[in-house]
Amino acid sequence: MDTRTTAAYDGNALAGPLSEVFAVEVTTAVGRCRGCGTSSEVATFQVYGPDPGLVGRCPGCENVLLRVVRTPDSLWLDLSGMSALRVLMPANSAAESDE
Amino acid sequence: MGIISRGFRGRRRDSTRQLPPGQYLTKDFPVLSAGPTPRVPLDTWEFAVTTELGDSHRWSWTELMALPAESITVDIHCVTRWSKLDTDWRGVSIDTLLADVETEADFAMVHSYGGYTTNLPLEDLLDGHAWVAYQYDGEDLPSAHGGPARMLVPHLYFWKSAKWVRGIELMLQDSPGFWEQLGYHDYGDPWREQRYQGD
Amino acid sequence: MARAAVSGGLKVRRTWRPAVVLERRRETPSASTLSLDVPGWTGHLAGQHVDIRLTAPDGYQAARSYSLAAPEDGDRIEITVQAVPDGEVSTYLVGDAQSGDSVEVRGPVGGWFVWRPESSGPVLLVAGGSGVVPLMAMIRSRDRVSHAPFRLIYSVREPKDRIYDHELRRRAAEDGGLDVTFVYTRAAPDGETRPVGRISLDDLVSHSWPAEVEPTCYVCGPTGFVEAVADLLIFMGHDPTKIKTERFGPSGP
Numbered sequence: 243m244d245t246r247t248t249a250a251y252d253g254n255a256l257a258g259p260l261s262e263v264f265a266v267e268v269t270t271a272v273g274r275c276r277g278c279g280t281s282s283e284v285a286t287f288q289v290y291g292p293d294p295g296l297v298g299r300c301p302g303c304e305n306v307l308l309r310v311v312r313t314p315d316s317l318w319l320d321l322s323g324m325s326a327l328r329v330l331m332p333a334n335s336a337a338e339s340d341e
Numbered sequence: 342m343g344i345i346s347r348g349f350r351g352r353r354r355d356s357t358r359q360l361p362p363g364q365y366l367t368k369d370f371p372v373l374s375a376g377p378t379p380r381v382p383l384d385t386w387e388f389a390v391t392t393e394l395g396d397s398h399r400w401s402w403t404e405l406m407a408l409p410a411e412s413i414t415v416d417i418h419c420v421t422r423w424s425k426l427d428t429d430w431r432g433v434s435i436d437t438l439l440a441d442v443e444t445e446a447d448f449a450m451v452h453s454y455g456g457y458t459t460n461l462p463l464e465d466l467l468d469g470h471a472w473v474a475y476q477y478d479g480e481d482l483p484s485a486h487g488g489p490a491r492m493l494v495p496h497l498y499f500w501k502s503a504k505w506v507r508g509i510e511l512m513l514q515d516s517p518g519f520w521e522q523l524g525y526h527d528y529g530d531p532w533r534e535q536r537y538q539g540d
Numbered sequence: 541m542a543r544a545a546v547s548g549g550l551k552v553r554r555t556w557r558p559a560v561v562l563e564r565r566r567e568t569p570s571a572s573t574l575s576l577d578v579p580g581w582t583g584h585l586a587g588q589h590v591d592i593r594l595t596a597p598d599g600y601q602a603a604r605s606y607s608l609a610a611p612e613d614g615d616r617i618e619i620t621v622q623a624v625p626d627g628e629v630s631t632y633l634v635g636d637a638q639s640g641d642s643v644e645v646r647g648p649v650g651g652w653f654v655w656r657p658e659s660s661g662p663v664l665l666v667a668g669g670s671g672v673v674p675l676m677a678m679i680r681s682r683d684r685v686s687h688a689p690f691r692l693i694y695s696v697r698e699p700k701d702r703i704y705d706h707e708l709r710r711r712a713a714e715d716g717g718l719d720v721t722f723v724y725t726r727a728a729p730d731g732e733t734r735p736v737g738r739i740s741l742d743d744l745v746s747h748s749w750p751a752e753v754e755p756t757c758y759v760c761g762p763t764g765f766v767e768a769v770a771d772l773l774i775f776m777g778h779d780p781t782k783i784k785t786e787r788f789g790p791s792g793p
Contacts, residue, residue: 248763248764248767248791249763249787250763250787250789250790251763251787251788251789252763252785252786252787253652254589254650254652254653254786254787255605255787257589257647257649257650257651258589258590258591258603258605258646258647258649258650261646261647261649262555262646267651267652269649269650269651269652269653270651270652283652284652285650285652285653285784285786286785289787
């Protein structure tokens with residue numbers, strides 16, 4: 243019996259790859275699914291991959307919320323499965339810059 | 342380039358048989374997926390070829406099984422670098438499925454149950470280059486590997502061999518499919534190492 | 541270390557940085573802990589992970605994620621790696637990496653699946669296999685700074701697979717606020733009364749807390765394990781918003 247209907251990973255697995263383009267924590271961000279309207283924390287996305295790319299799906303309806311591919315010279319990012327992504331930003335944004 | 346880690350070699354390359362550049366030989370059959378495995382009951386399964394004018398040609402599972410089939414042995418090459426040699430399949434040639442289809446299209450989008458898509462030139466599906474495969478290694482194709490039926494286009498990287506195939510959409514203009522939209526190559530010839538856009 | 545304090549350990553490093561293996565210590569027949577020196581490390585929270593990248597002489601690269609096993613300790617971090625059959629990175633790290641070897645590190649990342657010592661509420665930790673690693677970081681970071689009641693339920697195949705076995709028993713014996721229960725799925729030690737088998741509702745009812753206690757629950761391990769446990773916790777009435785999960789990859793056959 244094939245049991246591979248459950249995503250092997252979750253949005254925690256997106257933290258490292260997305261840390262290259264997001265300046266702040268992404269797993270606590272909340273995305274609204276364009277398909278079913280459910281808002282979910284990125285850490286709870288059902289994630290497939292990492293090869294040939296990362297695909298994050300809605301925990302409610304399994305629609306694709308985001309996709310990430312790393313090529314030798316680029317990171318390709320598709321966020322179109324979300325109608326909105328809310329990224330928590332610290333209140334004091336005069337925080338130190340990254341070195 | 343990264344810092345070299347002493348003693349790390351990665352996958353070893355088999356040197357006795359020519360592999361496309363950057364590939365290694367595997368004896369198992371890795372399963373890669375972009376989503377949950379679709380469950381498609383055979384009594385509702387359908388394969389559809391849709392032309393650029395919207396005309397549809399459809400086959401039920403029973404009708405597919407009634408078409409002449411071929412047994413073939415091919416090498417397959419995944420863009421994630423594994424290659425598997427002498428894999429045995431049984432399926433219906435795309436030439437058979439497109440025999441009565443009138444089209445001016447030069448391109449095709451292959452569609453899968455579950456929403457996956459991949460694009461390629463129509464001529465790469467013809468002349469004995471592609472099949473709708475429903476048996477692997479003498480057994481019914483397992484769902485993890487794309488069963489009940491998948492596209493098989495072994496001369497291109499294996500992401501073009503769409504699992505859980507449901508149809509071909511003929512297009513006048515090329516349009517990128519699921520991975521092609523995210524940086525993978527529109528054609529994908531392993532021998533020219535066309536992994537990514539721009540290669 | 542003012543920067544680490546201000547950002548709460550969630551400061552994100554965007555680039556791969558060099559690290560040197562200090563020591564490799566075997567934990568079980570198939571798992572080892574590596575301590576690494578990462579110059580300029582600015583701290584992390586328990587539950588976070590790093591990505592480790594290896595480069596071969598021909599330029600081939602492979603990267604994998606590993607949870608941090610220990611609390612902040614200057615430039616020193618620890619990861620515990622479970623060797624995966626045919627795993628090109630894990631078999632190198634567990635079987636080959638030596639003191640003085642170089643790797644690259646990205647992180648720390650993952651600020652959702654974290655426990656902060658300032659949180660005082662009870663904590664339930666449910667681990668499947670190598671899923672115990674981030675939960676051990678939480679247990680270790682609780683040490684001497686928090687009295688939050690902690691209960692760990694750790695599912696393994698057989699006794700030899702228990703990572704941190706001695707340390708967990710010692711901590712549980714010395715600290716009344718920490719309970720540790722092992723659940724065996726394939727073979728149990730002599731004297732074990734619980735029948736061998738996968739974690740069940742009974743195990744959770746016996747060794748966690750009722751929903752009224754409102755613990756924060758952290759569940760980590762293979763995806764099938766995590767799903768099964770999360771479903772059981774919800775069935776028990778635990779608040780889904782207080783259940784945090786981290787899936788480590790496909791469940792075995």
